[in-house]
Amino acid sequence: MKEEVALPDISRCISKFKQTFKHVAEAEFAKLLADATVTAYKKGEFVYEENSRVKGCYLLYSGIVKIFQTGNEGKEQIIRLGKEGDLFGFRSVIREEPACTSVETLADCILCHVPGRSLVEAITRSPAFANEMMQIACRELGDANRYIKDIAQKPVRARLAEILLLIAGDFGLEKDGALTLNLTRGDLSNFVGTATETLIRLLSEFKNERLIATRGRRIRLLDVDRLRLIAG
Amino acid sequence: MKEEVALPDISRCISKFKQTFKHVAEAEFAKLLADATVTAYKKGEFVYEENSRVKGCYLLYSGIVKIFQTGNEGKEQIIRLGKEGDLFGFRSVIREEPACTSVETLADCILCHVPGRSLVEAITRSPAFANEMMQIACRELGDANRYIKDIAQKPVRARLAEILLLIAGDFGLEKDGALTLNLTRGDLSNFVGTATETLIRLLSEFKNERLIATRGRRIRLLDVDRLRLIAG
DNA sequence: CGTCAGATTGATCTGTGTCAAACCCAGTGG
């Protein structure tokens, strides 16, 4: 599965970690990454699956992943998208539980794997690191809480606007206002939490209202202000 | 608002904390609670409100609270219920952000308030404490993720069964199988994430199917196994 | 008693999901 490509060495990973953990002393990273490994994944591969035992956490060196749960009838619910510098898998390490999400690459990715023990030791050893981990966990927690309310209360139309803006914020826009991230309709609907057909109909609606324009998977945001209004 | 009642002294709060933070050294608690204060709340009072600045976190010494978000049209979405020994408010302290939830007492409560600085210092000072805080944050994160999927994918009927079982698990049952916690229909519907009328109709449905029995707000679980099945 | 919040039931409307069919387009192999 994993194909031979030019992999960054650990020192490269250290600089990536430094962007995510800004207040952690240089010396910590060497210890944290002492037993780390770097692996390349092709688009569409699983990093780990729900309910599996995860032996460590992952830093996304490059690429994009989706983090999702699978419902009874196999329907995916995307919890969040991971981008360069993002950390995932730590929850199941900390809790010593099976993973509650699956992670799949949406593009070719390079991942740095840190054994669970290294992570726990770093938290124990370095208060600064522990603090940053708390920051990450608490940010995700706030996002999750907000999303619970949104899914429970907002109509799909509002959630779609919201997700488009979220993706724009996280991954940026081209000069012409197009999302740099081109999800399939299926993934987009699994993120919004609706049926693919409903999503497509709402996209057409948005097109008619000159809120967006589409070409294939490309989506250009034409009226961000009005989208914000719709997102509520 | 706060009425005079016999308040536990700090040493009592320490024993409550000890139950929540099992692996933290005795000496830590004294420092953590050096500037803590104990307050009694009557049923129906707000501890803090969404978007407000919270200056510390709270340990629920006794009583029950609901932790919820408020949607555009004022509709509440209960994220979770807090019971004796539960900690809340730490997210906004850690992130130095306004609260993303409101907390309101569902019964008379006694709360121990720990200033933000004390909390952060304890995390920095004691790896064991930092670890336990990570445990708490990560547990909530896992719960939140699961709940996102459930709300997005499961029909109300399944979620109702799930919430009934959740309440049974968290707060226990009387000998006759009745939930010890008696929420109003409104609160229950805000927890399940549906309209009050829909909730009531489903409760009647459950009654007809001999899954539960009700008398006023009391709900007796008659067939836990079948409820589990329905919850999926 | 009267009152008022909460609980219940009924009637109706509608946002979304589901099913089915058609379409588009890129890649494959004959």
Added chain:
DNA sequence: CCACTGGGTTTGACACAGATCAATCTGACG
């Protein structure tokens, strides 16, 4: 070079879970 295939996309028709609105009922409490 072109038919064939298959994944993803789009549109239409239809059904239904669940929301909303309105009316009545209950029970606790002053």
